[in-house]
Amino acid sequence: MTGLAAVYRRELAGYFGQPVAYIVITAYLLICGWFFTSGLFLVGQADVRGYLDVAPTILVFFAPALTMRLLAEEWKNGTMELLLTLPVRDSEVVLGKYLAAFTVLAVAQVLTLAYPLTVGLLGPVDVGQVATGYVGLLLLGGAFLAVGVLASALTSSQVVAFIVSFFVCFGLFLLGKSLPFVPSGLLPLFDYLAVDTHFANLTKGVIDSRDVLYFLSIVLLCLAGTVHALEGRKWGR
Amino acid sequence: MTDGPPRDKNPAPMTSPATAPATAPATSGTTPVIEVEGLTKRYGDVRAVDDVSFTIRKGEVVGLLGPNGAGKTTTMKVLTCYLPPTSGRVRLDGLDVVDSPLEVRRRIGYLPESVPLYDEMGVHEYLQFVARVRGIPPTKRREAIADIVRRCGLKAVIWRGVGELSKGYRQRLGLAQAVIHDPDVVILDEPTTGLDPNQIVEIRRLIRELGSAKTVILSTHILQEVEAVCDRVLIIHQGRIIADGTPDQLHREFHGAQELDLLVQGADAEDARGALGGLQGVEAVSMGAASDGALALHVSCGRETDLREPVFRLCVERGWVLLEMRRKVVSLEEIFRQLTAGEAEDKQP
Numbered sequence: 409m410t411g412l413a414a415v416y417r418r419e420l421a422g423y424f425g426q427p428v429a430y431i432v433i434t435a436y437l438l439i440c441g442w443f444f445t446s447g448l449f450l451v452g453q454a455d456v457r458g459y460l461d462v463a464p465t466i467l468v469f470f471a472p473a474l475t476m477r478l479l480a481e482e483w484k485n486g487t488m489e490l491l492l493t494l495p496v497r498d499s500e501v502v503l504g505k506y507l508a509a510f511t512v513l514a515v516a517q518v519l520t521l522a523y524p525l526t527v528g529l530l531g532p533v534d535v536g537q538v539a540t541g542y543v544g545l546l547l548l549g550g551a552f553l554a555v556g557v558l559a560s561a562l563t564s565s566q567v568v569a570f571i572v573s574f575f576v577c578f579g580l581f582l583l584g585k586s587l588p589f590v591p592s593g594l595l596p597l598f599d600y601l602a603v604d605t606h607f608a609n610l611t612k613g614v615i616d617s618r619d620v621l622y623f624l625s626i627v628l629l630c631l632a633g634t635v636h637a638l639e640g641r642k643w644g645r
Numbered sequence: 646m647t648d649g650p651p652r653d654k655n656p657a658p659m660t661s662p663a664t665a666p667a668t669a670p671a672t673s674g675t676t677p678v679i680e681v682e683g684l685t686k687r688y689g690d691v692r693a694v695d696d697v698s699f700t701i702r703k704g705e706v707v708g709l710l711g712p713n714g715a716g717k718t719t720t721m722k723v724l725t726c727y728l729p730p731t732s733g734r735v736r737l738d739g740l741d742v743v744d745s746p747l748e749v750r751r752r753i754g755y756l757p758e759s760v761p762l763y764d765e766m767g768v769h770e771y772l773q774f775v776a777r778v779r780g781i782p783p784t785k786r787r788e789a790i791a792d793i794v795r796r797c798g799l800k801a802v803i804w805r806g807v808g809e810l811s812k813g814y815r816q817r818l819g820l821a822q823a824v825i826h827d828p829d830v831v832i833l834d835e836p837t838t839g840l841d842p843n844q845i846v847e848i849r850r851l852i853r854e855l856g857s858a859k860t861v862i863l864s865t866h867i868l869q870e871v872e873a874v875c876d877r878v879l880i881i882h883q884g885r886i887i888a889d890g891t892p893d894q895l896h897r898e899f900h901g902a903q904e905l906d907l908l909v910q911g912a913d914a915e916d917a918r919g920a921l922g923g924l925q926g927v928e929a930v931s932m933g934a935a936s937d938g939a940l941a942l943h944v945s946c947g948r949e950t951d952l953r954e955p956v957f958r959l960c961v962e963r964g965w966v967l968l969e970m971r972r973k974v975v976s977l978e979e980i981f982r983q984l985t986a987g988e989a990e991d992k993q994p
Contacts, residue, residue, distance in 0.1 A: 486761035
């Protein structure tokens, strides 16, 4: 566990000791803030729909930007060799890095709590709905970050890592938007795989274990895949 | 340095597991620390390391010597549990690198060839990270870092960024991270590559100092380095160990013959050849290129005989003018060239 904690701390210092986290978070807040406020007074409802609607789209960019460096950089600079010959398990390395990225995501989400708080001043807010909406965002963001970590482990190029994880996240996102065009036979499958479906359920104020399970299985699959990718060095590289 | 047991010309067959206690007391100078038995590592079709066996005892400073692509780095990557062996067993303190990699890594300090450090971190921050990962308890961390900073001469750069360091300081930091946890075994892959001569001397001194109480394995293709730092040399060529011994032993084993280069004026070639060949102890005489009427001759003889006096007397007797006489002291370099002759390909592991 000391290894995991040390890796986590290092990565977190990497995010916040450098412009990375600030730039990404600021961009995220700017874009989300715009979408949130621009519709707020037109709709005239005391909720955070505006934010929750746009957040998944923004996270499709946000998550890969946070994770692209994590492992690709280690491959590129050769530091992976030193890291993996320290007394840490490969899984500790992966988890430490993932949790650091997740922390940045969580910080960004905490900062957006300004939206529901502001709305709360204007009128009564459905606290339950906002709460599950945020759980949904963390789950969805967490899943995207896991995809990003995996992509970062598969290449030594940050650009490639970004593009690959962007496309995978975007694909998962797009599945939900493409439902009207899908042959009816495939509909249940697409519906199940799309992040949209599961996220929409959560924003309605309902936490369904199936939705939670969906996101958690993406996380687990991707992180297990990442550990596997690190072990891939053992078969020649 | 304590001597290991006498070594054969060929690497000795390894101690069998029965005679090598799994948890040997780590005090004796002859305790095997690293035991490699039949190590083979393949990358696809390439055998980077081919059936290599050796034992390294506590306190030895061992140089892995070989041309690029000989398998030195691969051997080290297996020792540090970065890569698993294709076959064979590698044990450190009786612990198998495949079965208990974390335990093995705890006892090892490693510096890869490219000195991969985190450029975006500060020197102090980096040492703290390593200390933390190495599980040095928080109360001892400050002390451990202060100690290593002093020993490696990093004080001047402690608050700088790793990325700003000069090559020499970078190398020192690399060494510092490898020994901060006071490991039993230190593995250094080409620790002096890319340094200027002064820095090389510095780093070698540091290696000797840091390694005084430890087992050190370093790889190099620079022969002086081995002679300057190591108690024992393993010469690796094309994935195999082709020589094993102290630098002195290697000198003796691989150079039974010594050579005398002569430049003689006023002698007939055949006559000189015959006369020199007749001297006691001479094994062969060969002709070199003649220039300006002088005759170049190479005389080889047994290592124990000193031919210089008889050759001089012969020249005087025959009235030849001896322009030059040079006895070739065979360097490790020579041995190395002989052993690895014919190496043309440059495969990288």
